[in-house]
Amino acid sequence: MLLNKIGEFGLIERFRKNIKTDSSVIVGSGDDCAVLEFDKNNYQLFTCDMIVEGVDFTLKDNLYLVGRKALGISLSDIAACGGIPRWAVVSLGLPKNSTVKDMDKLSQGLFDLAKEYKVNIVGGDISSAPKLTIDVSLIGIVKKKNLVLRSGAKAGDVIVVSGTLGGSIKGKHLKFIPRVKEANFLVNSFKVNAMIDISDGLLQDLSHILKQSKVGAAIFEPLIPKDKECKDSQDALAGGEDFELLFTMSRHDVLKLAGKNNNFYFKPIGQVMPEGFGLKVFDKDNNIIKLPVKGFEHF
Amino acid sequence: MLLNKIGEFGLIERFRKNIKTDSSVIVGSGDDCAVLEFDKNNYQLFTCDMIVEGVDFTLKDNLYLVGRKALGISLSDIAACGGIPRWAVVSLGLPKNSTVKDMDKLSQGLFDLAKEYKVNIVGGDISSAPKLTIDVSLIGIVKKKNLVLRSGAKAGDVIVVSGTLGGSIKGKHLKFIPRVKEANFLVNSFKVNAMIDISDGLLQDLSHILKQSKVGAAIFEPLIPKDKECKDSQDALAGGEDFELLFTMSRHDVLKLAGKNNNFYFKPIGQVMPEGFGLKVFDKDNNIIKLPVKGFEHF
Numbered sequence: 001m002l003l004n005k006i007g008e009f010g011l012i013e014r015f016r017k018n019i020k021t022d023s024s025v026i027v028g029s030g031d032d033c034a035v036l037e038f039d040k041n042n043y044q045l046f047t048c049d050m051i052v053e054g055v056d057f058t059l060k061d062n063l064y065l066v067g068r069k070a071l072g073i074s075l076s077d078i079a080a081c082g083g084i085p086r087w088a089v090v091s092l093g094l095p096k097n098s099t100v101k102d103m104d105k106l107s108q109g110l111f112d113l114a115k116e117y118k119v120n121i122v123g124g125d126i127s128s129a130p131k132l133t134i135d136v137s138l139i140g141i142v143k144k145k146n147l148v149l150r151s152g153a154k155a156g157d158v159i160v161v162s163g164t165l166g167g168s169i170k171g172k173h174l175k176f177i178p179r180v181k182e183a184n185f186l187v188n189s190f191k192v193n194a195m196i197d198i199s200d201g202l203l204q205d206l207s208h209i210l211k212q213s214k215v216g217a218a219i220f221e222p223l224i225p226k227d228k229e230c231k232d233s234q235d236a237l238a239g240g241e242d243f244e245l246l247f248t249m250s251r252h253d254v255l256k257l258a259g260k261n262n263n264f265y266f267k268p269i270g271q272v273m274p275e276g277f278g279l280k281v282f283d284k285d286n287n288i289i290k291l292p293v294k295g296f297e298h299f
Numbered sequence: 300m301l302l303n304k305i306g307e308f309g310l311i312e313r314f315r316k317n318i319k320t321d322s323s324v325i326v327g328s329g330d331d332c333a334v335l336e337f338d339k340n341n342y343q344l345f346t347c348d349m350i351v352e353g354v355d356f357t358l359k360d361n362l363y364l365v366g367r368k369a370l371g372i373s374l375s376d377i378a379a380c381g382g383i384p385r386w387a388v389v390s391l392g393l394p395k396n397s398t399v400k401d402m403d404k405l406s407q408g409l410f411d412l413a414k415e416y417k418v419n420i421v422g423g424d425i426s427s428a429p430k431l432t433i434d435v436s437l438i439g440i441v442k443k444k445n446l447v448l449r450s451g452a453k454a455g456d457v458i459v460v461s462g463t464l465g466g467s468i469k470g471k472h473l474k475f476i477p478r479v480k481e482a483n484f485l486v487n488s489f490k491v492n493a494m495i496d497i498s499d500g501l502l503q504d505l506s507h508i509l510k511q512s513k514v515g516a517a518i519f520e521p522l523i524p525k526d527k528e529c530k531d532s533q534d535a536l537a538g539g540e541d542f543e544l545l546f547t548m549s550r551h552d553v554l555k556l557a558g559k560n561n562n563f564y565f566k567p568i569g570q571v572m573p574e575g576f577g578l579k580v581f582d583k584d585n586n587i588i589k590l591p592v593k594g595f596e597h598f
Binding site: 001002003004005006008011012014015018019020021022024025028029030033034036039046047048049050051052054055056086087089090091092093094096097098099100101103104107108111115118120121122123124125126127128129130131133135137139298299 | 300301302303304305307310311313314317318319320321323324327328329332333335338345346347348349350351353354355385386388389390391392393395396397398399400402403406407410414417419420421422423424425426427428429430432434436438597598
């Protein structure tokens with residue numbers, strides 16, 4: 001049986017059933033990061049992301065931006081849990097015909113982003129590989145009181161995104177801003193009930209929150225802030241790799257957020273509903289939009 | 300300029316020059332693991348290793364053993380620093396034609412080894428890729444007083460290995476035992492001055508100790524314990540992926556080790572010398588053996 005019969009998420013579920021963890025693991029596989037015991041006031045976050053030439057980028061892309069993306073994806077995962085990124089290791093699979101100049105560009109993009117976010121690159125591994133492959137593993141720290149998971153959304157919450165959607169395929173997937181500052185502003189000032197970063201598409205990633213929180217959702221398509229490169233609502237609803245934050249908070253906190261001075265861009269796009277409601281997207285006339293493919297799966 | 304002009308280790312050096320870390324990083328890139336501040340009595344260790352189909356294994360190999368190897372390499376790195384492995388994340392790059400059965404075998408090998416070594420698999424990432432690629436990142440804990448680096452070897456130390464060498468190409472590279480128990484026995488009972496795991500070949504990995512400790516070494520080839528599958532001394536001196544421990548201790552501690560009951564296999568193979576001595580290998584008549592290629596480089 002080929003993998004596409006069970007899909008990427010089916011395979012992940014299959015793995016998860018066979019994994020047992022001890023009491024040091026607060027949250028294992030299944031959220032943006034693993035959450036581990038650390039000290040009295042903090043948890044440790046742990047995440048990894050692999051990008052592969054021909055899947056996540058091509059050799060026509062600027063390798064500086066590819067290196068930047070490799071770390072940025074993991075930064076975005078730490079942000080989605082409300083944490084601060086701290087230490088990373090980088091594994092590189094390099095084709096035999098790679099040049100030193102290529103590697104200088106790639107590493108500079110990665111190192112510059114690390115510097116900007118005060119992340120320590122502390123080690124790595126180099127292997128030969130048929131296609132350029134970069135895997136970054138990142139450890140972060142989160143105050144216990146700031147930890148946000150996918151599982152805390154409550155019916156009545158407002159659903160909010162941090163920026164515009166649908167610009168990924170026009171280049172945002174290489175130039176996105178990991179929303180670490182935004183996430184830290186949110187978790188330090190408000191009660192964020194659930195959060196995820198949009199890597200596989202708004203509907204796909206929202207579905208993870210809904211499933212793990214056992215709730216439904218109403219999304220109002222006209223409210224979705226769209227990237228200037230976004231062509232249609234399908235891109236905004238299902239386009240992957242915008243790497244914006246998608247989160248839910250009480251109405252009370254959303255009103256407070258709207259009134260609090262900040263330099264960030266947050267837009268409410270819908271409401272968390274009881275589980276039986278399912279996931280519905282409404283157009284400007286409040287008619288239900290037939291759902292497109294929810295988002296990206298590797299298989 | 301192609302990568303093979305500067306080689307794998309040249310590229311690593313090039314990267315390292317551009318990396319700056321803060322005071323939380325005790326040891327960054329350049330040892331078996333990164334060493335990070337953790338709590339009063341312990342450091343945290345952090346390492347990653349990528350294996351790629353066609354480079355580190357083939358699809359003719361038993362995928363159960365391939366999954367086992369993927370984690371085992373990182374366990375061996377934690378062992379080489381004297382630590383205990385704790386939490387791992389796993390990135391998988393999977394060809395489109397992978398089967399569910401393949402993935403069951405691969406994951407079972409990895410999960411079984413994790414269980415044996417009490418390692419928590421806490422997350423991962425799945426991507427499509429042209430060749431099966433597995434990257435494991437592992438966090439371990441080491442008592443501050445137990446930490447062993449490559450840089451502590453002293454002239455006069457005895458050089459010791461744990462187990463037999465030269466069996467890798469006959470299959471040991473898929474079946475090796477990560478020497479976590481052996482390393483913990485050593486660091487809890489003795490003063491180990493320097494340690495590394497043999498992944499690229501005895502001489503290559505010994506060279507890392509020598510360079511970082513600023514010392515030389517005399518190796519007595521007849522003393523090297525050879526795997527029953529080992530055909531010639533070249534395999535024992537330069538064959539990669541035996542994943543045995545290579546370490547140095549004072550004569551006094553080596554005598555104590557010889558007299559202390561244990562179920563492990565440790566053999567002295569040479570002596571640490573002053574830096575000017577360089578690295579020399581002697582045969583049974585005390586003649587210098589012309590050094591073979593030191594070991595494996597990816598480029």
